[in-house]
Amino acid sequence: MSVSYAQIREDHPGSFSQACSTRTVLDHVMSRWGVLILSALSDGTLRWGELRREVDGISEKMLASTLRTLTADGIVARESFPTVPPHVEYRLTDRGRALMERMLPLLEWIADNADAIIPE
Numbered sequence: 001m002s003v004s005y006a007q008i009r010e011d012h013p014g015s016f017s018q019a020c021s022t023r024t025v026l027d028h029v030m031s032r033w034g035v036l037i038l039s040a041l042s043d044g045t046l047r048w049g050e051l052r053r054e055v056d057g058i059s060e061k062m063l064a065s066t067l068r069t070l071t072a073d074g075i076v077a078r079e080s081f082p083t084v085p086p087h088v089e090y091r092l093t094d095r096g097r098a099l100m101e102r103m104l105p106l107l108e109w110i111a112d113n114a115d116a117i118i119p120e
Contacts, residue, residue: 028073029099033058033066038092039107041076042100045091075099 009015015022028034033055040046040054052063067090070076075096081087092100 025073028069029075029103031066033062034070035103035107037063037066037070038075038096038100038103041090041092041096042104045089048088048090051090070096 012022014020016026017023029038036055036058037051040051046054048063051067052058052060055063058066067076067078071078071090074093077091077093077096079089079091081089
């Protein structure tokens with residue numbers, strides 16, 4: 001089942017206009033780090049350090065900021081365990097898993113075509 005941009009706009013008037021929440025969510029989900037964090041979490045629950053290693057090149061500040069945003073959006077769940085040192089795990093919520101079911105085919109397309117688009 002294929003859907004067009006025009007159909008989305010017809011079904012959801014005002015979607016993707018400047019002041020619409022769809023733009024904010026799009027920015028959170030499709031940001032450079034948002035995509036990579038969500039992709040890493042699509043394989044399962046990860047601790048902070050594991051996530052930082054998986055998302056090559058991200059700073060601690062950007063990881064923390066992006067995780068806070070995605071958690072506030074209800075796409076990522078954060079669970080903290082009362083241990084020393086602190087143990088925190090991140091995972092996709094049901095909404096996050098539904099998102100990644102749709103986004104992983106796009107990521108696969110990018111992986112398949114990136115070298116042809118931007119040759120080394």
